[in-house]
Amino acid sequence: MSMSTDGPLLEVRNLVKHFPVHSGVFGRVAGYVRAVDDVSFSIPRGKTLSLVGESGSGKTTAGRCILRLIEPTAGRILFDGSDITELNRRQVRSLRRRMQIIFQDPYGSLNPRMTVYSTISEAMAVHGLVPRPQRRERVEELLRLVGLSPDAADRYPNEFSGGQRQRIGIARALAVEPDLIVADEPVSALDVSIQAQILNLMEDLQQRLGLTYLFVGHNLSVIRHISDYVAVMYLGRIVEYGSVEAIFNECVHPYTRSLLSAVPEPDPHRKRERIILRGDTPSPINPPPGCHFHPRCPDAQPECAQRRQRLVEVAPGHTAACHVHAPAPEQLVSPMS
């Protein structure tokens, strides 16, 4: 695999994942869930990009497609400059040395019948990274790195608390010395007090090991804390993308604004606008035409139901997909009928 030091570590172009929906006795395909619908983004080395959205917005699916844990329907994923969507099974296995995942549920993500040592050392064995005699030492080193005592190695996951298990999960991900870690809501199943510890650990590890994170989440306070860049997803599409400052301070898209207005405000005297959306998230099997958000959008215009808006640059490095707040430049010149 070619190694280029410049350029983004991960670049996703027009990623699509449709899940067929079967019905009836013979499993006829009745429709498709458009879990990820034409999504593009990129992550520079050593940075953190967050995918934010409600449940069902496709953020987890996107993360798993990048790891090739789910086969994407279409699109290209460039990792370190080379396309990984075409790799065969063997090549995918070696790819997994460089990409790892941290899971949401610390109780389900560790094999209850394997000791912490076998869980962490397995990756080294599979990829032949560390010779057997040194594995023990390396596992203890990793445990220390994530803030656990080395004697945790011989114990089973059920002997640990949720936060400790999440640390074990992180140690497992680090065992292959990856470049990219997809963190799939790594703190949303934890107590608030422990969330901060895990986030600090992740930031600390990022600085020390030069990791790149794709962080999937829905808790905006967490996202703001950990991210460099944020991509807001709604029904399988990115509606707004930008640096964390741009998204949190100068957001353009009505959906982003309504999301941000839901973040609790610690100062009781500060007045703020609260946008409450009508209705539920539409079904991803049969999403609304045009802009997916238009049935719930407070600023919707007739044309929002007609055409899908692409991401348009509203400021350098800050894009949004909204007919009203981010009109495409060519539309100003020649409005289409």
Next chain:
Amino acid sequence: MLQSGGQNLDTEPESGALELEAGAGELGSGRPPRQGYWRLVGRQFGKNRMSVGGLCILLFLFVVALLAPFLAHEEPIYLHMDGETYWFVNVRDIPELRRVNFGQWEPGEGEAMIQPPIPHSPLSVNLRRRLEAPSSDHWLGTDDRGRDVLSRMIWGCRISMSIGFVAVGIAASIGVVVGALAGYYGGYVDSAAQRLIEIMMCFPQLILILALLAFVPEQNIFIIMVVLGVLGWTGIARLVRGEFLKLRESDFATAARATGVSDVRLMFRHLLPNALSPVLVSATFGVAGAILMESALSFLGFGTPPPTPSWGEILSQSQTYINRPDGSWWLVTFPGVAIFVTVCSFNLVGDGLRDAMDPRLRQ
């Protein structure tokens, strides 16, 4: 990209940058007692008295089966004959003693013999003492060839137990592999396996076994074991399939896949240990079923070929002599009770295991 992990990783986390979770500090100090899964199951199992009783009976039967040559045999454990001393004649083949009939032989002057507590071999015929009721010489009576029933029951315990375990061993091996493949790969593999299981389950097992045995030219207990095993895997396959369907979607399976683990390793090292509890329970019931099935076959005359002793085979002799004035009741009662108690014990242990492994019942 990390070039050398050691260099980057060996520093301790700074106390300021990284506050250790309260639990991490606990690790060194008063850690709770080790709670392995099997320890938990064992404790839960111990609370069920019936099951513990069943387990005790089974352990007793294992010991009996293992020690059969030392419990019931004509040939002595210790022998001093013609100035020579022999040890363990009952389990060794000693050429110069082959012609000695220890059923009749009495130690003379300067000679000595220590025989097992029941000095009768399961196969030694004595036609002068046919169908005798229990007495001090033959504690459980004799059968239609004058063979000691107790001796045959002790040796039959071996046969019945091995048939039970080997048959279930074969069944579990096939069932686990078929179930694992079906559950893990799903789709066409699963459909094929499911249809095969359904077809096999359509046939009444006893009839199918009888039909299969009709094709076997020469009957012996190994054929019985194999036939029982080859026909008995369907239940286990279904259990394992169900567990695999559930487990393959679990996060730890995804994590293993993300690590780059191969399918085979994932199936048998990650998923199977988590799917084994129901298999173990089902196998315990399966042993009882196999023993019962072997007895039924022997009773019908299709099972263990005579003169090999098995409980069912002893029982089957009683059919002929049920019309005698005494009904040769010892031929019916003792093997019948043995089968009943063994099957009950296996079922009790299986019940206990199932309850002990059920997470919903655990405190």
